[in-house]
Amino acid sequence: MNTTKKLLACTALTVAAGAAFAAGHGNMADSMTLVSWGGAYQNSQQKAYVEPYLAMNEGVSATWDESSAEAVAKLRAMNEAGNVTWDLVDVVASDAIRLCDEGLAMEIDHDEMLAPAPDGTDASDDFGDLIVSDCFIPQIVYSTTFGYRTDMVPEGVDAPSQICDVFDLETYPGKRALERRPINNMEWALLCDGVAKDEVYDVLETDEGQDRALAKLDTIKDEVIWWSAGADTPQLLADGEIFMGSTYNGRLFSVIEEQDQPVGMMWDAQVFDLDGWIIPADLPEDRLARVMDFVRFATDTQRLADQAKYISYGPARESSAPLVSTHAELGIEMAPHMPTDPNNAENTFLYNYEFWADYRDDIDAKFQAWLAQ
Amino acid sequence: MSDTTDTGPVLAADGTPLKKSLSRALRMQKVRALMLIAPLLIFVLVTFIAPIVDMLFRSVENQIVSETLPRTTAALEEWDPDTGELPSDEVFEAAYYDIFIAAERKLHTRLGTRLNYEQTGVSSLFRKSGRGLDDIGEVYQDQFEDLNENWDEARPWAELMSDPDWIAAREAWDEDGAAPMPTYRLQSGISDVLPRTAEAYRIFAEFTQREDEDSPLEEEPWSMVHTALFQDLTEQDVSGYTGPQAAMLQGAAGAVGEFETISFRDGFVEIDEDWLDPEVWQTIQTYSPNYTTGYFLNAVDMQKTPDGPALRDEDERIYGLLFQRTMFMSLVITFSCILLAYPVAYLLSTLPMRKANLLMILVLLPFWTSLLVRTSAWKVMLQQQGVINDVLVWLGLVADESRLVMINNQFGTIVAMTHILLPFMILPMYSVMSTIPPSYVRAAKSLGASNWTAFWRVYFPQSVPGIGAGSILVFILAIGYYITPEIVGGTTGTFISNRIAYHISSSLNWGLAAALGTLLLVVVLGLYWAYDRIVGIDNVKLGG
Structure with a gap:
């Protein structure tokens, strides 16, 4: 048999096998476009469930699109153009709610479409309150919190441990980094202006309350560098540009543990937020079938626990928590680095989706005008 | 032409009037020329002009309100918000059906x-109300059900409301599925007996067929239909009705007098007390026309009020400031580019070829580096623990505690953008300068001009078209720049384009983004026009 014949035979075999495979799996598309954030987070998804899934399903391919930050705008544009090329989109919960509101995301029957916990608990009970929208399939709990340079703490002073230390320029002089948007900053400002935790949003609803929060932020405005990308604060901390700054807890974990920088974690008043999948509305049947198959696998108890090997975000399923093990490369226990760990979660804040859906435009206009002054 | 009218038309060789023949030949030529550029023209139209126009058009579009709430906006027309009273019950009724x-x-x-x-x-x-309006209808739905279980069944409802021919056609279609699905038809005359119910049921049936792809014969109607039926039965006399399911209908007609009722207004208030706020209704009324100036007003820090457009509160004004800042900084960047580029371009045009080429590569090198990398490099250079500050501290020029703040402000943006846009200034200047014959300056000097006079009176005027071209390029690029100010601009160095980007990708207020974009376009065109009037666009040269 010469080479050509061998090649032909191989090709024929492959085609036949492929056809048989396709027949066995009903009518499923053999490629998926997944949308995520890039970086370490996307890598954790790739390792924890995309690679295992592709290994189980030969002939299926997955493409990443790192567009989660503009997912809502892009999906809206795709929808208007009548050509949605994404199959599964990773978004924060507030964006999932907006996509659901706009009819751009598919509504999910969580119990039917997602795997139950190993002990048989329904998916909707396993995820519990984290299902903040009918379209949302939660993956992880992350938090926005502060990190500080341990070598910049003034002598004779304890390291900062309270949220209000951020506003205390006398004890803790130095630059701060805050996100260039009102969300979280306004809440922290009010908390440190003496507003009780459960009254923060009642106060923030009013004009006086908004002015009060801005006035509190005014006290540190000159010392603040405003960030817009999640990588900014870790860079500023690593370069010693700032004393303390807010960012996502996973970013701080990598600065502290992976890059070994002199940075400490401040968990007080960390703001919990969720990240998860949505499926774009009106996908063709074969693509939908493939995505449903993938999502069922990717959000089961073990897979979500596996993800915590690569990044310090808490799995969204209650049943995954006991399965969280050690970091894949560093070998350290991951549980103490989770925002949901009881030691870290003594004083927490949950992102108020409904409030910000209503007040975002209004308060943002004020906030940006205040910033520009 | 006077002689042609006197002596008759001049004829071409084939006997047609020369004028006609000539214009035909010219037309042929024009058509051929048009055909040649047609692919480009169509390409530009379809992929560039049309999307831009479409996007800009969003700044006035507002059909969503009247299309989603057609009954409410019509009912609200008569309401006068100045009275301070809530709209009438009819408006609440209309809003119930619309939002349902x-x-x-x-x-x-x-x-x-x-x-x-x-x-x-x-x-x-609105999100709450969408969920909550079922509660109003369920009050009636439950009572009709208690009366006769058939009111909770799909089939009796379908028989009562629908054209019997349609039912037969639909059943046949369910069997074989061939041919197009029969469009829904109401029973003739039912609209007179039960006007509201007929309308509500028709909407339900059409929606069920088209959107849900179910059969109205198998789906029980929405609670909205029950509400409509209750309203009809309290107002209409149905004793004369003899069609299908007459007994069921008349049974209900006798009982509705005893029904527990809930007014639409109370139903809305139960969902959320904000419905008692006249401002909500006023907003719906103000934005009910199909086209609005609201976005443009917003883009110039104004808002719609009952008394006409008014300025926003001072703490919410931002766009005016940003437009001014964008203009000012773009001008500063353009002038810094001129200052830096002129000597470079001069050197390039006077050096011998080999050295000039090397220098040219240095000028072009930044083009081959990613924009993000170049901007981030400036971060490393300019930040407080950065290269420049370190050097200054090392030299003892600056104390360690008072390191200079050179980034995350206007200064950082100006430095970074001047660097990035510099090639766009150098290249047109260079191409103009390289065509200026050196003999002119030599001639001036031989006639006794000093170096300065020779440059200023002879060389410089000839290089002005290059400055003009470079300035227009740099200014227009700068005015729409987005990524560099976003990264190094901090709070005082951001441009209007950063807000446009925010509204496109974050707040999703595309109407406002389009309005801001339109204003920016108008400003640029205005400046271009002014430039043409003052300097003259013929004076701009990109080369030879």
Whole structure:
């Protein structure tokens, strides 16, 4: 048999096998476009469930699109153009709610479409309150919190441990980094202006309350560098540009543990937020079938626990928590680095989706005008 | 032409009038020329002009309100918000049907998002109401059910409301599925007996067939239909009705007098007390026309009020400031580019070829580096623990505690953008300067001019077209720049384009983004026009 014949035979075999495979799996598309954030987070998804899934399903391919930050705008544009090329989109919960509101995301029957916990608990009970929208399939709990340079703490002073230390320029002089948007900053400002935790949003609803929060932020405005990308604060901390700054807890974990920088974690008043999948509305049947198959696998108890090997975000399923093990490369226990760990979660804040859906435009206009002054 | 009228038309060789023949030949030529550029023209139109026009058009579009709430906006027309009173019960009734249908079509939250740009809180109000309006209908649905279980069944409802021919056709279609699905038809005359119910049921049936792809013969109607039926039965006399399911209908007609009722207004208030706020209704009324100036007003820090457009509160004004800042900084960047580029371009044009080429590569090198990398490099250079500050501290020029703040402000933006846009200034200057014959300056000097006079009176005027071209390029690029100010601009160095980007990708207020974009376009065109008037666009040269 010469080479050509061998090649032909191989090709024929492959085609036949492929056809048989396709027949066995009903009518499923053999490629998926997944949308995520890039970086370490996307890598954790790739390792924890995309690679295992592709290994189980030969002939299926997955493409990443790192567009989660503009997912809502892009999906809206795709929808208007009548050509949605994404199959599964990773978004924060507030964006999932907006996509659901706009009819751009598919509504999910969580119990039917997602795997139950190993002990048989329904998916909707396993995820519990984290299902903040009918379209949302939660993956992880992350938090926005502060990190500080341990070598910049003034002598004779304890390291900062309270949220209000951020506003205390006398004890803790130095630059701060805050996100260039009102969300979280306004809440922290009010908390440190003496507003009780459960009254923060009642106060923030009013004009006086908004002015009060801005006035509190005014006290540190000159010392603040405003960030817009999640990588900014870790860079500023690593370069010693700032004393303390807010960012996502996973970013701080990598600065502290992976890059070994002199940075400490401040968990007080960390703001919990969720990240998860949505499926774009009106996908063709074969693509939908493939995505449903993938999502069922990717959000089961073990897979979500596996993800915590690569990044310090808490799995969204209650049943995954006991399965969280050690970091894949560093070998350290991951549980103490989770925002949901009881030691870290003594004083927490949950992102108020409904409030910000209503007040975002209004308060943002004020906030940006205040910033520009 | 006077002699042609006197002596008759001049004829071409084939006997047609020369004028006609000539214009035909010219037309042929024009058509051929047009055909040649047609692919490009169509390409530009389809992929460039049309999307831009479409996007800009969003700045006035506002059909979403009247399309989602057609009955409410019509009913609200007569309401005068100045009285301070709530709209009438008819408006609440209209809003009930509108929002119920919108919720079924999943459009109510989209409208909520739209109106939330104008009034804070409407977003969640609509989301809640979409869920909550079922409670009103269920009051009646349950009572009809208690009366006769058939009111909870799909089939009797379908027989009562639908054309018997349609039922037969639909059943046949369910069997074989061939041919197009029969469009829904109401029973003739039912609209007179039960006007509201007929309308509500028709909407339900059409929606069920088209959107849900179910059969109205198998789906029980929405609670909205029961509400409509209750309203009809309290107002209409149905004793004369003899069609299908007459007994069921007349049985209900006798009983509705005893029904527990809930007014639409109370139903709305139960969902959310904000419906008692006249401002909500006023917002709907103000934004009910199909086209609005609201976005443009917003883009110039104004808002719609009952007394006409008014300036926003001082703490909410931002766009005027940003437009001014964008203009000012773009001008500063353009002038810094001129200052830096002129000597470089001069050197390039006078050096011998080999050295000039090397220098040219250095000028072009930044073009081959990613924009993000170049901008981030400036971060490393300029930050407080950065290269420049370190050097200054090492030299002892600056104390360690008072390192210079050179980034995350206007200065950082100007430095970084001047660097990035510099090649766009150098290249046109260079191509103009390289065509200026050196003999002119030599001639001036030989006639006794000093070096300065020779440069200023002879060389410089000839290089002005290059400066003009470079300035226009750099200024127009700078005015729409987005990524560099975003990264190094901090709070005082951001441009209007950063806000446009925010509204496109974050707040999703595309109408406002389009309005801001249109204004920016108008400003640029205005400046271009002014430039043409003052300097003259013929004076601009990109080369030879």
